Amino acid sequence: MNGGVDAAYLVLGAVLFAIGAAGLLVRRNLLVMFMCVELMLNAVNVTFVAFASALGDIGGQVAVFFVLVVAASEVVVGLALIVAIMRRKPGATADDISLMKG
Amino acid sequence: MSVESVVFVIAGSICIVGALGTVLFRNPVHNALSLVATLFGVAVIFIAQDAHLLAAIQVIVYAGAIVVLFLFVIMLLGVDRTEKLGIDPLGGQRPLAVVAAVALLGLSLTVLLAVGSTVTGQEAATGDPGEGAENIAKLGEVLFTEYVLAFEVTAVLLTIAVVGAVMFSRQRKADLIDEEEFPGLEALLAETEDETEDDTEAESEGVEAT
Numbered sequence: 525m526n527g528g529v530d531a532a533y534l535v536l537g538a539v540l541f542a543i544g545a546a547g548l549l550v551r552r553n554l555l556v557m558f559m560c561v562e563l564m565l566n567a568v569n570v571t572f573v574a575f576a577s578a579l580g581d582i583g584g585q586v587a588v589f590f591v592l593v594v595a596a597s598e599v600v601v602g603l604a605l606i607v608a609i610m611r612r613k614p615g616a617t618a619d620d621i622s623l624m625k626g
Numbered sequence: 627m628s629v630e631s632v633v634f635v636i637a638g639s640i641c642i643v644g645a646l647g648t649v650l651f652r653n654p655v656h657n658a659l660s661l662v663a664t665l666f667g668v669a670v671i672f673i674a675q676d677a678h679l680l681a682a683i684q685v686i687v688y689a690g691a692i693v694v695l696f697l698f699v700i701m702l703l704g705v706d707r708t709e710k711l712g713i714d715p716l717g718g719q720r721p722l723a724v725v726a727a728v729a730l731l732g733l734s735l736t737v738l739l740a741v742g743s744t745v746t747g748q749e750a751a752t753g754d755p756g757e758g759a760e761n762i763a764k765l766g767e768v769l770f771t772e773y774v775l776a777f778e779v780t781a782v783l784l785t786i787a788v789v790g791a792v793m794f795s796r797q798r799k800a801d802l803i804d805e806e807e808f809p810g811l812e813a814l815l816a817e818t819e820d821e822t823e824d825d826t827e828a829e830s831e832g833v834e835a836t
Binding site: 531532533534535536537538539540541542543544545546547549550551553556557558559560562563566569570572573574576577580581582583584585586588589590592594595596597598599600602603604605606607608610614622 | 629634638641642645646648649654657658661664665668671672675676677679683684687688691694695696699700702703720722723724726727728730731732735738739753754755756761764765768769772773776780782784786787788789790791792793794795
């Protein structure tokens with residue numbers, strides 16, 4: 525494949541990952557933090573697909589498939605947890621959930 | 627510029643603008659909608675890379691299901707209040723977070739671009755991704771032969787996720803009973819709950835005593 529285009533996909537994946545990481549560290553709203561995690565997962569998926577097409581290996585696309593499944597189940601459990609937390613403490617942010625702090 | 631480059635520039639800028647919106651907007655609904663833009667951009671990039679099945683799954687599962695789930699929860703919790711981004715409870719957290727993210731970007735770029743597409747120079751072990759409809763057939767074939775164990779495990783994972791979600795988000799029993807329709811039932815349940823609470827109290831006292 526064209527080497528230049530491939531590098532551009534990798535750069536896009538890295539930039540998306542960094543934006544997601546920054547959001548995860550900066551934001552305190554639980555839902556928004558969760559969306560940033562999704563952003564990071566998608567950045568990794570972009571990289572996987574770029575390598576899959578560059579190396580001609582379908583294994584990368586299978587990995588993306590499994591990342592999608594894990595992301596879906598993670599969202600289901602995570603949102604249930606957020607609903608449970610919000611029911612107990614309305615308007616809670618990440619700073620309010622420090623009960624398990626050592 | 628080739629068609630591929632034009633598609634990449636457009637889809638890539640949609641991705642990055644959407645990602646910035648996801649991080650920077652104050653209203654959670656706007657964040658979720660920006661996330662949809664990013665996910666669509668990623669789907670276009672998948673199509674540009676001949677991953678047609680993944681692009682379809684991306685739109686259906688991510689944009690169609692996951693973000694809608696996010697929106698449901700946002701509406702359910704009534705989180706129409708916006709976050710005050712001016713308050714920084716941990717001093718210096720924001721600048722440090724940005725520094726950390728830039729460092730992460732530099733690190734991943736170094737690794738990805740240094741390694742590039744010649745990791746080992748070996749050709750694919752599991753086969754070529756193929757083009758068009760061929761891609762779907764090949765992905766299915768590999769999924770049900772080489773990765774069949776992982777596929778079965780994902781089925782278990784999804785079952786566990788559903789059970790976990792029900793367990794976390796269910797209401798307490800007493801809240802679900804309609805008092806007008808079943809008078810007295812709640813009092814009965816409360817009695818049995820008192821007993822169990824007494825038990826746990828006794829246990830916790832025992833723990834404290836030791």
